[in-house]
Amino acid sequence: MAMRKFCASFEVRDGQEGRIFLAYFSGGVHPHGCKERAASCAIGVCPEPQQFYLPLDRHIGAPAVPCVQAGERVLRGQIVARAAGRISANVFAPAAGTVRGVVGHISPSGKKTDHILLENDFTDECVSLPPLSERTPESVLARIAEAGIVGMGGAGFPTAAKLDVRGRADVLVLNAAECEPYITCDDRILREYTEEAVQGVRLALLACGAKRAVVGIEKNKPEAIAALRGACGEEIEVRPLRTRYPQGAEKQLIYACTGRKVPEGKLPADAGVVVINVHTALAIARAVERGEPCYRRVMTVSGGACGRPQNLWVKNGTLLREVAALCEGDADCARIVSGGPMMGEPVFSLKVAAGKTTSALLFLSEAETDRRAVQPCIGCGKCVQACPMGLSPTFIEDAVFRKDLAEAVRYGAQACIGCGCCSYVCPAGRLLAQSIKLAKKQIKERGIHG
Numbered sequence: 001m002a003m004r005k006f007c008a009s010f011e012v013r014d015g016q017e018g019r020i021f022l023a024y025f026s027g028g029v030h031p032h033g034c035k036e037r038a039a040s041c042a043i044g045v046c047p048e049p050q051q052f053y054l055p056l057d058r059h060i061g062a063p064a065v066p067c068v069q070a071g072e073r074v075l076r077g078q079i080v081a082r083a084a085g086r087i088s089a090n091v092f093a094p095a096a097g098t099v100r101g102v103v104g105h106i107s108p109s110g111k112k113t114d115h116i117l118l119e120n121d122f123t124d125e126c127v128s129l130p131p132l133s134e135r136t137p138e139s140v141l142a143r144i145a146e147a148g149i150v151g152m153g154g155a156g157f158p159t160a161a162k163l164d165v166r167g168r169a170d171v172l173v174l175n176a177a178e179c180e181p182y183i184t185c186d187d188r189i190l191r192e193y194t195e196e197a198v199q200g201v202r203l204a205l206l207a208c209g210a211k212r213a214v215v216g217i218e219k220n221k222p223e224a225i226a227a228l229r230g231a232c233g234e235e236i237e238v239r240p241l242r243t244r245y246p247q248g249a250e251k252q253l254i255y256a257c258t259g260r261k262v263p264e265g266k267l268p269a270d271a272g273v274v275v276i277n278v279h280t281a282l283a284i285a286r287a288v289e290r291g292e293p294c295y296r297r298v299m300t301v302s303g304g305a306c307g308r309p310q311n312l313w314v315k316n317g318t319l320l321r322e323v324a325a326l327c328e329g330d331a332d333c334a335r336i337v338s339g340g341p342m343m344g345e346p347v348f349s350l351k352v353a354a355g356k357t358t359s360a361l362l363f364l365s366e367a368e369t370d371r372r373a374v375q376p377c378i379g380c381g382k383c384v385q386a387c388p389m390g391l392s393p394t395f396i397e398d399a400v401f402r403k404d405l406a407e408a409v410r411y412g413a414q415a416c417i418g419c420g421c422c423s424y425v426c427p428a429g430r431l432l433a434q435s436i437k438l439a440k441k442q443i444k445e446r447g448i449h450g
């Protein structure tokens with residue numbers, strides 16, 4: 001298996017254990033950030049639509065189960081679908097109105113899935129979660145689950161389940177790296193809602209039982225770093241990190257912030273660490289302090305084919321076409337992406353609804369899109385140098401093309417984090433990351449071992 005070791009670029013001292021460790025991951029790339037236009041825009045509000053299509057499955061785990069009937073009137077903040085187990089998430093009405101029923105509606109995958117159709121009555125009558133009578137790890141975890149909070153960086157894993165590590169983690173890492181080009185929503189949250197985001201970190205610390213927290217943030221966000229330093233106490237360390245993609249990938253971030261390596265096939269908690277995203281921390285604070293469940297999020301809308309890049313509060317269930325119209329996103333541009341350009345997903349239709357994990361909507365111009373014809377591999381090794389997981393993408397791709405999935409496993413395909421660095425640097429324009437992603441899916445489905 002072609003795994004390289006993490007390599008060193010500089011040394012930092014572990015604040016708790018007092019030992020020296022090497023904090024840079026190897027590989028990675030430095031794409032142009034393209035963050036300037038959106039980063040300078042204060043967070044605005046996307047107008048409410050007439051109808052919301054509330055997705056029931058925009059999280060990892062089982063889809064939520066509707067608990068309202070067609071014709072029923074609901075208030076903003078009222079639960080409309082219940083989590084189907086621990087790895088699932090409640091869904092809440094983002095506005096007051098009348099439920100029209102459960103309908104099949106296009107999802108990001110291009111398939112139709114169940115959505116609750118809600119007709120907005122624009123009265124904005126609302127209901128909140130009741131105040132917490134006490135703040136214990138159990139009550140905060142229960143509130144996070146009750147509020148339907150999931151990882152809002154894009155993963156969508158239910159946050160209460162993630163934080164419920166029962167004493168196995170001593171460090172909480174706040175992922176404020178935001179290393180994907182264009183995306184600026186976390187940066188703006190940290191600048192505009194600093195106290196709330198930090199309070200979310202404190203509550204997450206209480207919930208998971210960790211002793212201290214580290215905020216990992218790329219150095220290209222000086223305003224957010226300054227704001228955090230003013231708001232964090234001794235138990236929360238702010239650690240500026242070099243600007244290099246994928247600094248925000250979980251394993252790379254944990255290494256940069258703690259010097260710990262998460263073994264392959266293991267979870268961060270196995271290394272004593274829990275990681276949450278900036279927006280997730282904000283959602284936790286709002287659920288506990290205000291009784292606000294998770295029914296809206298800040299989204300970055302940007303790209304060369306977007307007339308008015310900005311960061312916006314967008315309520316779950318708002319169709320992306322409403323956001324596109326507000327931001328003058330060109331529906332006929334070269335490529336529309338949900339999330340970042342490196343790891344995001346192509347948007348097949350602007351009829352898809354925004355959800356808890358929709359961090360960005362990018363309208364990319366021809367000049368921003370790589371449309372080179374795929375050429376044969378020239379054996380330059382750039383993909384190997386760029387891979388932050390120490391893999392040999394070209395060998396894995398070759399094994400995939402030979403339909404030898406067992407060999408792909410031996411080359412470490414399952415360790416691929418899908419960052420796209422290999423495809424980004426390949427002079428032959430090979431779609432390495434896409435091939436490996438497909439291989440991982442097939443390896444899992446067929447239960448293949450190396």
Ligand code: SF4
Pocket residue numbers: 386387388389390391392393415416417418419420421422423432433436
């Ligand atoms: S997509 Fe996978 S193989 Fe390619 S650089 Fe990232 S981790 Fe390595």
Ligand code: SF4
Pocket residue numbers: 376377378379380381382383384393394425426427428429430432
């Ligand atoms: S970067 Fe592209 S051309 Fe170079 S070795 Fe990798 S696959 Fe081959």
